[in-house]
Amino acid sequence: xxxxxxxxxxxxxxxRRRSQPLAHRGRLRSLAAGVGILTLTLGLAACGSGSxxxxxxxxxxxxxxxxxxxxxxxxxxxxxxIGDVAPIHVGVKEGFFEEEGLDxxxxxxxxxxxxxxxxxxGDYDFAFGNTxxxxxxxxxxxxxxxxxxxxxxxxxxxxxxxxVIALEDSELETTADLQGQTASSNNLMNIGDTSIRxxxxxxxxxxxxxDFIELAFGDAAAAVQNGQVEAALVxxxxxxxxxxxxxxxxxxxxxxxxxxxxxxxxxxxxxVIEQRPxxxxxxxxxxRKSMEYSQENPDVVREVIGEYTETDPEILERITLPRxxxxxxxxxxxxxxxxxxxxxxxxxxxxxxxxxxxxxx
Numbered sequence: 001x002x003x004x005x006x007x008x009x010x011x012x013x014x015x016r017r018r019s020q021p022l023a024h025r026g027r028l029r030s031l032a033a034g035v036g037i038l039t040l041t042l043g044l045a046a047c048g049s050g051s052x053x054x055x056x057x058x059x060x061x062x063x064x065x066x067x068x069x070x071x072x073x074x075x076x077x078x079x080x081x082i083g084d085v086a087p088i089h090v091g092v093k094e095g096f097f098e099e100e101g102l103d104x105x106x107x108x109x110x111x112x113x114x115x116x117x118x119x120x121x122g123d124y125d126f127a128f129g130n131t132x133x134x135x136x137x138x139x140x141x142x143x144x145x146x147x148x149x150x151x152x153x154x155x156x157x158x159x160x161x162x163x164v165i166a167l168e169d170s171e172l173e174t175t176a177d178l179q180g181q182t183a184s185s186n187n188l189m190n191i192g193d194t195s196i197r198x199x200x201x202x203x204x205x206x207x208x209x210x211d212f213i214e215l216a217f218g219d220a221a222a223a224v225q226n227g228q229v230e231a232a233l234v235x236x237x238x239x240x241x242x243x244x245x246x247x248x249x250x251x252x253x254x255x256x257x258x259x260x261x262x263x264x265x266x267x268x269x270x271x272v273i274e275q276r277p278x279x280x281x282x283x284x285x286x287x288r289k290s291m292e293y294s295q296e297n298p299d300v301v302r303e304v305i306g307e308y309t310e311t312d313p314e315i316l317e318r319i320t321l322p323r324x325x326x327x328x329x330x331x332x333x334x335x336x337x338x339x340x341x342x343x344x345x346x347x348x349x350x351x352x353x354x355x356x357x358x359x360x361x
Contacts, residue, residue: 071101072103073102073279075097075105075125075279076104076125077106078119078124079106079107080128081108083236084263084264085150086304086305086321086324087290087301087324088287089106091286091287091289092104092106096289097286099286100282102282104283104286115127116129116137119144120142120144125268126147126148126267126268127267129264129265130190131262131263131264131265132191133190134146135336135346135350135355136189136340138354139348145355147266147287147357148284148288149262149287149291149327150265151262151322152261152324152325153258153260153263153323154255155255155259155260156252157256158252159320160255160320161235161254161320161322162253163253164232164234164250165224165250166232166247170248172230172250173250174203174250175200175250175252175256176204178250178251179207179209179210181230181231182212182229182230182231183211183212184215184228184231185215186215186217189344189345190345193210193233194339194343194345195336195339196210196212196253198257198258198336198339199253199256207339215232217233220233220234220238221247224247233253237311237319239320240318240320257336257339258331261329261336262329263322268280284357291325292324294324298321301324302316328360330356333356
């Protein structure tokens with residue numbers, strides 16, 4: 001199998017947004033808030049640049065189990081089609097949601113710009129989104145709350161589904177070396193750059209002393225090869241493809257930010273939680289079963305990912321999967337929230353009780 005071409009190419013202008021100095025970010029965020037709530041949600045769903053085309057479409061998995069049954073409650077879930085959301089597809093396929101009386105339709109979204117307003121408007125009952133983006137949404141007054149975890153770092157440096165890559169002959173060797181460098185992330189002021197800055201701090205460096213530009217994961221390796229950036233954040237399958245192309249991993253920011261860092265989960269509005277407690281509890285129970293089953297059956301996860309993405313089967317066999325644990329880590333979420341405040345992503349650290357499911361330890 002020939003690895004995907006990663007030869008240097010011109011990076012699309014739309015992908016070149018550059019982060020501003022930390023001192024200016026509060027002013028920029030205030031200006032962004034004036035544009036409207038929908039713009040706040042760009043990039044909310046996971047870390048998911050490099051997804052299929054925009055718009056939405058029901059996945060095949062979302063229409064197989066119990067579709068059309070009058071005995072089941074129809075549930076629509078917005079989720080970007082990446083590996084992070086494999087457990088919900090596994091749960092539909094294995095019948096875990098049907099066992100809870102739910103007919104779940106997983107709807108592919110191109111990102112949070114569709115998912116968040118879709119949940120707020122009631123088009124989706126639940127949606128998948130990354131943790132920093134949900135902090136941003138709550139910071140701007142959107143009453144959203146997680147009801148189920150979705151994906152977590154493996155906690156293992158050297159074996160995680162996200163890494164910062166650099167040229168093989170680069171002087172960058174460790175996370176601390178990233179201080180003073182320019183790196184790329186798929187979204188600015190989000191979980192990617194925030195976790196990298198936190199990891200640099202944890203390594204004894206100064207995470208604030210970095211610059212970031214915005215690049216889709218699919219463009220990141222070429223940007224490193226071109227010299228546009230010294231380093232770039234990539235997730236699987238781009239991580240495996242980048243290593244195949246001769247680049248090296250110098251940092252594992254999710255694992256180094258916190259070994260139990262939760263990357264994303266399934267959220268809904270506080271109104272849905274209050275008015276439809278039985279549906280929410282059923283969804284949460286089914287997701288717990290799905291997460292536990294997925295963690296114990298990685299071969300099933302890889303097979304299911306191949307059904308709703310276009311990942312090369314040979315690459316799919318070699319990628320590192322996220323950890324799928326049912327419970328959020330309050331400690332990790334608190335650390336991430338404090339980092340998001342420190343780096344100017346949000347104004348106030350989120351209340352874990354307002355952000356996380358009831359009973360999270």
